[in-house]
Amino acid sequence: MDRKISLTGIKPTGSLHIGNYFGAIKPALELAKDYDARYFIADYHALNTMKNPAELQSCIREVAAGWLASGLDPDRVIFYRQSSIPEVFELATMLMAFTGKGLMNRAHAYKAIVQANNEKSSDPDAGVNMGLYTYPVLMAADIILFDSDVVPVGKDQVQHIEMAQDIARAVNANYRRDVLKVPQAAVREQAAVVPGLDGRKMSKSYGNAIPLFADEKQLRKLIMRMVTNSQAVEESKDPDQSQIYLLYKLFASAEEQAALAARYRAGGMGWSEAKEELFRVVNRELAPLRGRFEAIIADGEGLDRVLARGAEKARPIAAATVTRFRRAAGIDL
Ligand code: ADP
Numbered sequence: 001m002d003r004k005i006s007l008t009g010i011k012p013t014g015s016l017h018i019g020n021y022f023g024a025i026k027p028a029l030e031l032a033k034d035y036d037a038r039y040f041i042a043d044y045h046a047l048n049t050m051k052n053p054a055e056l057q058s059c060i061r062e063v064a065a066g067w068l069a070s071g072l073d074p075d076r077v078i079f080y081r082q083s084s085i086p087e088v089f090e091l092a093t094m095l096m097a098f099t100g101k102g103l104m105n106r107a108h109a110y111k112a113i114v115q116a117n118n119e120k121s122s123d124p125d126a127g128v129n130m131g132l133y134t135y136p137v138l139m140a141a142d143i144i145l146f147d148s149d150v151v152p153v154g155k156d157q158v159q160h161i162e163m164a165q166d167i168a169r170a171v172n173a174n175y176r177r178d179v180l181k182v183p184q185a186a187v188r189e190q191a192a193v194v195p196g197l198d199g200r201k202m203s204k205s206y207g208n209a210i211p212l213f214a215d216e217k218q219l220r221k222l223i224m225r226m227v228t229n230s231q232a233v234e235e236s237k238d239p240d241q242s243q244i245y246l247l248y249k250l251f252a253s254a255e256e257q258a259a260l261a262a263r264y265r266a267g268g269m270g271w272s273e274a275k276e277e278l279f280r281v282v283n284r285e286l287a288p289l290r291g292r293f294e295a296i297i298a299d300g301e302g303l304d305r306v307l308a309r310g311a312e313k314a315r316p317i318a319a320a321t322v323t324r325f326r327r328a329a330g331i332d333l
């Protein structure tokens with residue numbers, strides 16, 4: 001039997017953080033053990049917001065090196081840049097013909113910008129380029145092009161995957177057969193929304209992120225800066241109400257979690273000690289990644305070669321999907 005296909009992408013719009021790691025990278029690498037995996041850098045998606053070429057280039061390298069440092073094996077996973085696969089853009093154009101404008105109007109990211117503009121009494125579409133507006137169509141093309149069964153992502157991306165489903169179904173309904181595969185989101189409950197240093201969702205754009213490859217000193221400083229309440233050292237504390245403990249759970253074993261929860265409840269442990277415990281487990285997991293990352297990013301040519309090889313493997317798969325669709329549509333006679 002054919003193995004199922006797992007696919008996901010990350011936009012190179014900044015440094016990777018632990019929300020990306022637990023929400024997307026780690027689950028994706030676990031799926032890669034049992035699925036045929038296709039993981040990529042969504043550089044055209046990044047172009048919507050990143051107009052500085054030097055910055056975009058360095059983010060592309062950083063995200064690529066981040067995947068590899070986290071354990072992606074390019075001999076087993078097809079690993080490439082979106083921009084190396086022109087079929088993505090051909091498919092996106094075809095999918096546009098099956099995508100209602102109203103569907104795009106309902107996208108959370110677009111709606112949030114319109115709402116912010118309305119609150120400022122600005123033009124509702126101020127700052128919205130067409131790339132941003134049609135973002136979900138390009139993402140649907142990324143997914144559908146590779147016949148993806150599952151898409152490992154954090155919760156914030158689920159709506160985009162539902163849109164990809166709607167679009168694929170519209171195509172299949174029109175041609176009365178399964179021209180395109182309908183994908184499913186794979187969201188890990190424990191890491192659906194990793195909280196940031198301020199308790200909101202961790203995000204590059206909120207300035208509340210713990211970078212995945214921060215050095216030890218920076219890591220400690222960020223953790224020590226986490227906001228806490230004014231409970232005194234001797235007071236009993238509820239671990240589940242503490243951001244520090246929520247982050248700790250992502251990095252600690254079940255035994256460590258139970259032991260620390262008991263110490264929180266017993267009283268006698270202050271916030272600075274709780275932060276010290278958090279730092280210890282975070283650094284334990286991230287230190288080896290950091291070392292690998294530094295070595296990979298230093299070898300730019302090696303990185304380019306890995307991505308070029310990935311593109312070579314990806315393109316025939318992409319071409320087959322586009323051909324299948326062109327035939328169904330009557331474009332290929
Ligand atoms: P950001 O919000 O920092 O810009 P991206 O949108 O580039 O992050 O997200 C890349 C991947 O990481 C997506 O699959 C997304 O769902 C996941 N992700 C991002 N932030 C988090 C988070 N705080 N918790 C869980 N997953 C996240």
Ligand code: TRP
Pocket residue numbers: 007008009010011042045138139142143151153157160
């Ligand atoms: N929109 C995703 C994000 O912001 C990135 C992305 C682009 C993606 N294309 C994709 C994720 C295809 C999964 C599948 O994080």
